[in-house]
Amino acid sequence: MSADHEVPPQRSKALALLPSDAKPELLFLLFHGAGADAAQMRPLAKALHEQYPRAAVLSLNGPEAFDAIPGGGSGWQWYSLAGANDENHGRRVADALPAFIASIRAWAEQFELPWPRVALAGFSQGAVMALEAVQAELELAGRVLAFGGGYATLPEHAPVDVSIHILHGLEDPVLPSEDQVDAAKRLVQLGADVTADLLPGIGHELHPELVKRALEQLQSFVPARVWREAMQAAQELEKDPDA
Template identity: 65%
Template structure:
């Protein structure tokens, strides 16, 4: 049985129009109580900017067990009675399956980890951030919207560009979490950007999506700078 046999059927799939094999893979992860279809605004923006990419959004594996009337969707981990201590434990318990899905979709499209990017909102963003902390060479970029680390990193994920995007009016996940994460990653030598936009709450707001597209276009990962510098040094060694 192949790893693809264990993968969920995506709630949303966007592939290159010309039928060509995708050159990039964006995997999107929704917030607690939501579903994969709710990531469509981000998926469409990515598709417009990267027409040769595959963009997939999946439902979390478990039914939402939160407050009555709080949603009929899915969750990556339970938020019943959640606090700073048990959040870490719950995320850790959910990570193996999450990481296996990321690996499995990358293998399905024949793309190495450098060509895989994760985009998550709220709880989905927590999972994406913690996944690259826990698993080396899982993805080259993470876009985390209205999210946080379960606990502040002790080391920066190697060769991963982290883009934190948050609304300053977010009353569910206060923006200070994104600021703390960014400051910590910078101190640890990580590749990170952090954008906090005024007047935006806890939502996948179009302004946050636009800012994410700008960061993807303009931010050059340190890994690519190193490769360019090495190539230039090798060129300099060649006789003229």
């Protein structure tokens, strides 16, 4: 059983799938692309809820009206793309991060869930924000699913205890897949927990095959943090088998 409804505006406009009979055990926060809205992420939200019925899955609207195209529709954005270029893009993302991070913290607090049980998933601009948020803030989320988006600036350190899943179409004309390959290679060199799935025949879209692959990664990929904790527990048991 689940509840599918609008969250009150004072808690940030969102579409939500919530367990109706128990407190959520996980929290997935979903972030759309520029010029879209929370509904763009509904296919992913539905898939996550089916796989994790005890999770709270929220698809949030960006805080600003889309302004990159005059009269460009009623969509939203996480930061402005009007006049954006390689020189100012990183600064715009950095300026938007404090409010973005505060929103994530607020939702985790509302559901009383610790950061390892919080996962961020974004498409395009939403993916940029999710990736950069865990770079900038410690103990914010345990996982990031980045669909059709990348880093504003190539990472200089691995996010601590965060599993990064990059999911991208090889035919993406907006954000070239080569950039995501470079980012994944850099993260591996830095010692990050990262997977990268780049699928042929897919452009700049939240494609069902990318969603399917993301769900497989969530089920099969064990974070290094979990392995480390398990190894520590095993070592302690060996030292004191009666503990």
